[in-house]
Amino acid sequence: KKKKTLAKTLDQLSTTLSNLSPELQPTQKRLVEIRRELATLGARRTFHTSDVRTLQEELRTIDNARVDGKFLAPDGSIPAGQALVTGLLEQCFEDAHDLIASKDEISPALLPIYNRLQEIRASLERLSLTHRWTLRETDLFAYQMQLQEVDAMRRDGKFYLEEGEVPEGQAVLNFLLHKSYRLVYKLLSESEPVAEALMPIHNQLTTVRRCLIEVKKYGGPFTLRELYPYQMKLASIDNMRVDGKFLDEDGNIPEGQAICIALLNECYDILYELKATIEEDE
Known part of the structure; x- marks a missing residue:
């Protein structure tokens, strides 16, 4: 079974690379190099954030070379291989953000939560590499429950001490939660369909996520007021749920619950991560 999965992975990789146009090959090559450089930095005991x-x-x-989200050829056409290069670019942004977040100080009181989230993320990353095509929603249920348990420890996106203090390390934990929810969403999106009744909600959440990712990607300075519309939009979508479920017009529970909820949770965590960054800068 593992051999079949590996063969499928290699076949998909080979097909993807063969569809990469010559115009995008230099960009793809540089992004691979950047990702390798980031991995090298992460492997060091210490590194400078400036690097x-x-x-x-x-x-x-x-990223700024793209037009309407697409890499263009010199003649203005859209060359093949967009998904591969864009995916690499997004992964590099994630890796860079991960490294910067890892430099933040973490209060000893938050280390148990930090270690738990690291374990969950590592498990999900292993699943994404080895079982992504054979996973079912039920396989990910335990991970979702663990993430929601950690999520429930927060108030307004913050982890508090018993004394009511907000310890250091908020941004790191929020980042790990966001990363884990993102992995759950990616795995679910490859194994679970989204019913037509849920597509409007799914599309709205996807749009909000894309906007929040753009805000995070380019950093500040930005204010809580600028993040407020995203918070209101998420709250309005969240309020559509009945007993935690999104229902259709007939009151039924359509397929795609886990995907939409994972996406909603991810959006909240990006938002909380951005808020934590603002507060740390103040």
Whole structure:
């Protein structure tokens, strides 16, 4: 079974690379190099945040070369291989953000939560590499429950001590939650369909997520007021749920619950992560 999965992975990779146009090959090659450089930095015991920031700036330059989200050829056409290069770009942004978040100090009181989230994320990353095509929603249920248990420890996106204090390390934990929810969403989206009745909600959440990712990607300075519309939109979608479920017009529970809820949770966590960044800068 593992051999079949590996063969399928290699076949898909081979097909994807063969569809990469010559115009995008230099960009793809540089992004692979950047990701390798980020991995090298992450493997060191210590590294300078400025080294990561330099690579982030280069990623932003590459990102800014896109027009309406597409990389264009010199003649203005849209060359093949967009998904591969865009996926690499997004992964590089994630890796860079991960490294910067890892430099933040974490209060000893939050270390048990931090370690638990690291374990969940590592397990989900292993699943995404080895079982992504054979997973069912039930396989991910335990991970979703664990994430929701951690989520329930927060108030307004913050982890508090018993004394009511807000310890250091909020941004790191929010990032790990966001990353884990994102992995759950990606795995579910490859194994679970979304019913037509839920597509409007799914599309709205996808749009909100894309906007929040853009805000996070380019950093501040920004204010809580600028994040308020996203918070209101998420709250309005959240309020559509009945006993935690999105229902259709007939009161039935359509397929795609787990995907939409994972996406909603991810959006909240990006938002909380951004808020934590603002508060740490103040």
